[in-house]
Amino acid sequence: MFDLTKLHTFGLAASAENYSHFKSFRELSDNLNVFQTGRYLLLGQGSNCIFVDDFEGRIVRLDNEGIQVEEDERGYRLTVQAGENWHKLVVFCMKKGIFGFENLALIPGTVGAAPIQNIGAYGVELAQFVEYVNCLNLTSGRNIKLAQQDCQFGYRDSVFKKNPSNSLVIHSVVFYIPKNWQAVAHYGELLKLKQPSAQDIFDKVVQIRRQKLPDPDEIGNAGSFFKNPLVSRNHLASLRCDWVDIPYYDVDQTSVKVPAAWLIDKLGFKGKKEGGIGCHPHQALVLTNDGTGTGKQLLVLARDIQEKVSQEFAISLENEVRLIGKKGPISL
Ligand code: FAD
Ligand code: EPU
Numbered sequence: 001m002f003d004l005t006k007l008h009t010f011g012l013a014a015s016a017e018n019y020s021h022f023k024s025f026r027e028l029s030d031n032l033n034v035f036q037t038g039r040y041l042l043l044g045q046g047s048n049c050i051f052v053d054d055f056e057g058r059i060v061r062l063d064n065e066g067i068q069v070e071e072d073e074r075g076y077r078l079t080v081q082a083g084e085n086w087h088k089l090v091v092f093c094m095k096k097g098i099f100g101f102e103n104l105a106l107i108p109g110t111v112g113a114a115p116i117q118n119i120g121a122y123g124v125e126l127a128q129f130v131e132y133v134n135c136l137n138l139t140s141g142r143n144i145k146l147a148q149q150d151c152q153f154g155y156r157d158s159v160f161k162k163n164p165s166n167s168l169v170i171h172s173v174v175f176y177i178p179k180n181w182q183a184v185a186h187y188g189e190l191l192k193l194k195q196p197s198a199q200d201i202f203d204k205v206v207q208i209r210r211q212k213l214p215d216p217d218e219i220g221n222a223g224s225f226f227k228n229p230l231v232s233r234n235h236l237a238s239l240r241c242d243w244v245d246i247p248y249y250d251v252d253q254t255s256v257k258v259p260a261a262w263l264i265d266k267l268g269f270k271g272k273k274e275g276g277i278g279c280h281p282h283q284a285l286v287l288t289n290d291g292t293g294t295g296k297q298l299l300v301l302a303r304d305i306q307e308k309v310s311q312e313f314a315i316s317l318e319n320e321v322r323l324i325g326k327k328g329p330i331s332l
Helices: 025-029 086-096 188-192 198-212 233-242 260-266 295-313
Strands: 015-022 040-042 049-051 055-062 067-071 075-081 130-137 142-147 168-178 220-224 230-232 255-257 277-279 286-289 322-325 328-330
Touching: 015 025, 025 055, 025 130, 025 168, 049 295, 067 086, 075 086, 086 198, 188 198, 230 233, 233 255, 260 295, 277 295, 286 295
Parallel strands: 015 055, 040 055, 049 322
Antiparallel strands: 067 075, 075 168, 130 142, 130 168, 220 286, 230 255, 277 286, 322 328
């Protein structure tokens, strides 16, 4: 049995039957037999996976490192190995004067996991910089190069999430960052910045995140537990009869996005606890584990939130985190 408690930022006590850790893609390719002997789950830094039970299978981690930069007239092409830490890459780029990732500062996790849910924050999504995602298809044994348009990126979504057999191992990501940098400062507190530089945005994002989001080293969490739901404009109009101050962001002509944090907050969950599992007192969308929580308590609280939001607002919340049960991903 392999202890997983420290391998996921939510920190629930859990174990796996087996564990394989590869330092290079070559090493992984030479040991494909680990994928042929039963259930497996690829794991990065475990900041979007919550083990709600003991996993009856093998955890596989690929910690390959390396950042290669090529420059042309228009921009920079970065080939980054999957095991690199995302925030370390953002800092590397800032130091080299390669700007574009600054809004995505301080997002935990690996570069290899970043395309899975198309990480995003403060008005920017990873997808806009992705040129290719290099993967190994475990079913065919072939290396494939998925171009940006084949990745089906959406809000916290990509083709990789629709890969039910979990058979694609991302081993590197190629980004193209144009030189014609423009500040993206239309989200929340970034609006207060006057003609910000990339460094100003980076500093502000780091400051906001440190204030608002709990540090997983201090209290177990996996960032936003639910996605922000899409709501039709008609539905929004009816909700506004009862909730005049409901915040929303325009998405297209027919739909808007409503902050799940607001819905959960309005129902009084903020600061509440179910055993060792809590709804964070500063950010209602973040569920936490004080170190004594259990998978069962987490599911009880999460389902309670989901049910009450559905009853009160007729909105169904979808989990953003990946919940892992005995046999693999489970739904709420
Ligand atoms: P893991 O949790 O280890 O894995 C996530 C998924 O990727 C799993 O399905 C796993 O099987 C798969 N996977 C991992 N590596 C590979 C690989 N090499 N090949 C194929 N599949 C793989 N996310 C945002 O988008 N925006 C935010 O602002 C944000 N803020 C956060 C704040 C906090 C405090 C925390 C804890 C999380 C936050 N997240 C945010 C979520 C998380 O940081 C991202 O989803 C991140 O990309 C997960 O990386 P990871 O390496 O930890 O992935
Ligand atoms: N709000 C409340 N109560 C709260 C917190 C927020 O009412 O306790 C309301 C406020 O109206 C606020 C709005 O919710 O204006 C949005 O809050 P915030 O700016 O904190 O962002 P969020 O919608 O909760 C999303 C992402 C985060 C990302 C931030 C910044 C999702 C599911 N979450 O959070 O991503 O960092 O925006 O872009 O889209 C993650 O994916 O793990 C994550 C942390």
